[in-house]
Amino acid sequence: MKVFYYLCGLFKREAVESFYRTHKYLVEHVESPVKRDLMYQIDKNSRLVGIKGSRGVGKTTFLLQYAKENYGLDRSCLYINLNNLYFTEHTLRDFAERFYGQGGRVLLIDQVFKYPGWSEELKYCYDHLPELKIIFSGSSVMRLKEENPVLAGLVDSYNLRGFSFREYLNLMASTHFPSYSLSDIITNHRAIAQEICAQVNPLDYFPGYLHHGYYPFFLDKSNFSENLVKNINMIMEVDILLIKQIELSYLPKVRRLMYLLSVHSPAPTNVSQLSKDIETSRATVMNYIKYLTDARLMNMLYPVGESFPKKPSKVYMYNSNLMYPIRPMEVNAGAVRESFFYNQLLKDNKLNEGIKNAHFLVNTMYNFRIEENMKVKNNTDMYYAVDKTEIGEGNMIPLWLFGFLY
Numbered sequence: 322m323k324v325f326y327y328l329c330g331l332f333k334r335e336a337v338e339s340f341y342r343t344h345k346y347l348v349e350h351v352e353s354p355v356k357r358d359l360m361y362q363i364d365k366n367s368r369l370v371g372i373k374g375s376r377g378v379g380k381t382t383f384l385l386q387y388a389k390e391n392y393g394l395d396r397s398c399l400y401i402n403l404n405n406l407y408f409t410e411h412t413l414r415d416f417a418e419r420f421y422g423q424g425g426r427v428l429l430i431d432q433v434f435k436y437p438g439w440s441e442e443l444k445y446c447y448d449h450l451p452e453l454k455i456i457f458s459g460s461s462v463m464r465l466k467e468e469n470p471v472l473a474g475l476v477d478s479y480n481l482r483g484f485s486f487r488e489y490l491n492l493m494a495s496t497h498f499p500s501y502s503l504s505d506i507i508t509n510h511r512a513i514a515q516e517i518c519a520q521v522n523p524l525d526y527f528p529g530y531l532h533h534g535y536y537p538f539f540l541d542k543s544n545f546s547e548n549l550v551k552n553i554n555m556i557m558e559v560d561i562l563l564i565k566q567i568e569l570s571y572l573p574k575v576r577r578l579m580y581l582l583s584v585h586s587p588a589p590t591n592v593s594q595l596s597k598d599i600e601t602s603r604a605t606v607m608n609y610i611k612y613l614t615d616a617r618l619m620n621m622l623y624p625v626g627e628s629f630p631k632k633p634s635k636v637y638m639y640n641s642n643l644m645y646p647i648r649p650m651e652v653n654a655g656a657v658r659e660s661f662f663y664n665q666l667l668k669d670n671k672l673n674e675g676i677k678n679a680h681f682l683v684n685t686m687y688n689f690r691i692e693e694n695m696k697v698k699n700n701t702d703m704y705y706a707v708d709k710t711e712i713g714e715g716n717m718i719p720l721w722l723f724g725f726l727y
Contacts, residue, residue, distance in 0.1 A: 336407060337399075337419055344388070344400045351385040355488050355537070358500070359481055360387060360726065363456070367477040369447050370456040374481035375617035376560060377552045379521060379537045383481055384429045387456065391427075398427040403436040414442045421450045427703040430457040434564055440469035447475055460560040462615045483535035483640060483669060486527065486661075486724020493529070494521045501725050506703065506718065507687065514712045514719055516580075523721045524711060530724070531641040531657055535664075546646040553579070553618065553643065561612045574599045578609050582619060583647045587635040587656055610636060618643065620663050624674045625685060629634050632675040640664045658691045658720060662706050665723045679703050691720065 349601060360383070363370055374380045384400055392398035403413065413436060417428060428446075439457075446453060459465065465478050480537045486496055498517060502689040506513065517523060533539040536550055557575050561567065567575070577599050590610075596603045611629055617640075621633035638644050641660045644652050659680055663672060666683060675681045678700070679688035688703035695707050695717050706720045713719045 323633070326630055327719045336411070337416070337423060340399060340401050341396065342607070344398075345394055347385050347400060348389045351382060351389055353386045353494050353537075354540070355484065356386075357383060357488075359383070359479055360390065363387075363479060364477055368454050369443065369472070369476045369477045370454075371476050372456065372481050373461050373463060373478060374458070374467065375461045375483075376556050377536045377538055377549075377661050378481055378483045380481055381431055382497050382537070384431055384456065384458060388427075388429055396423075397425055398429065400423055400429040400431065403433040403439070404432040408436055412438065412442065414445050417442075417450060417453065417455075419444045419446060421453050426452055427454045427456070429697045433442075433457040433459050434463055437495070440471050442473065444471045460564060461617045462560045462564045462612065464615075480668075482727070483642075484530075484537060485665060485727045486523075486530045486721060487579065487727070488527050489530045489534035490521070490523060490724075493526055496521055498725065500727050503666070503683070503688060506722055506725070510713055510722055511717045513725075514722055517722075517725075518711050521678060522643060522711065523719075524709065527721045531661060532645055533642055535642045546649070550646050553646075556616050561616055565612055567612075574601055575609055577581065577648075578606065579618065580647065582610070582613070582636050583644065584651075586619075586644070587637045588661055590633050590636050592632050604630075607632065620660075620667065622663070622674055622681075623674065625682065654693070655691070658693070658706075658708050662689070662691050662720065662723055665726055668727050670726075673701075676691060677702060682705060 357379070372380055386604060388400055388411060398685070401416070420428060443455060443457070446448045446455060461480070465472065465476055478663065485500070487500055490496060491498055501513060533545045536549065539545045557579065558572060558597065560574060561575065562569060581595060581598055592603050592606050596606045599606065607630055610619060610621065610633075614621050618638070619638040620639050621629065622635045622637060623631070623633050638660045641657045641664070644657055644660065648653045662681065668710050671684050673682045673685070675688050677688060677692070679690045681689045683689055689706055690703055691706045693707065694709045697705065699705075699716070701716060702715070705717045706712060706723060707717050709716070
């Protein structure tokens with residue numbers, strides 16, 4: 322019996338060593354030419370941190386970069402992926418205790434939603450391993466606090482987004498421009514744009530960003546559009562179906578709804594027609610749209626004072642990149658511009674349906690209309706986000722500049 326327990330202990334130590342070897346290789350080889358601002362926004366005193374983000378925005382790279390920048394190859398920090406088959410037979414709780422007993426103090430956990438009962442085991446680690454800090458990644462479809470009440474008051478949740486236009490421009494043009502607040506851009510857009518344009522012409526890079534710049538995997542030496550289609554399907558097949566516990570037989574309805582919404586985006590939402598098209602109830606259509614929104618494939622736009630489960634005024638693609646591979650020959654330039662504006666402002670601002678012929682009402686204060694150029698009849702009661710313009714004037718602000726909000 323002593324031999325049995327000795328061998329069990331030896332196996333567990335070797336398991337941790339195996340993960341250390343993987344961690345060492347991944348940290349040594351991680352490449353991330355853009356340092357994400359979120360890296361410096363995480364509260365260092367938080368013991369339980371959740372990083373949410375849609376598939377493809379770089380959550381795994383973020384965790385590895387966090388390890389590399391803060392701990393190097395120090396064995397007190399370890400990255401693990403719960404998709405590893407090891408965790409089909411062994412518990413996260415036991416592994417964390419073993420790691421902690423060997424001096425581990427920072428555990429970076431990827432693909433947490435693939436592990437049954439993950440929230441309860443993270444709660445156990447929080448309660449019983451007082452010097453252990455856990456940072457875990459999860460799908461944007463997850464509702465960390467609402468659907469996992471055991472973590473209420475314990476977990477600090479952050480959102481990792483795709484590249485902003487600023488991050489894309491800094492990468493492609495080797496510049497180091499800072500981000501600006503919305504109030505700064507509205508008030509000082511001309512001076513900010515002049516400073517930027519003195520170093521680089523943003524319009525040389527803007528079309529590329531709209532087409533492929535949001536997702537970091539555009540840097541991979543492979544077909545971006547093909548990878549993006551695979552990414553979209555993985556979000557629907559794995560993230561939405563698995564986390565929302567939808568039967569696989571309903572996947573064709575979700576996929577068709579995604580296609581129909583993308584084709585007509587951002588037209589007014591006809592839920593009755595959509596329910597006929599995919600042969601399901603209006604309530605189910607609304608639930609599916611909400612799931613697609615949570616997965617960051619869509620954005621819903623409501624009048625002020627209204628929200629889900631009411632019907633949205635319009636549904637937008639979550640970012641402009643998503644529009645190109647679905648109907649590459651029929652992409653509407655106006656829809657691309659509006660999608661970009663919505664996406665870039667969404668991080669720190671509230672957007673509603675615009676009034677008085679505006680596309681968006683931002684923070685219940687600013688009416689914005691999105692235009693192709695400055696050759697429009699100027700309404701002084703609203704602001705214009707104008708494409709094909711390097712430097713704006715008055716209430717006409719270059720559209721690209723809203724890509725500098727983060």
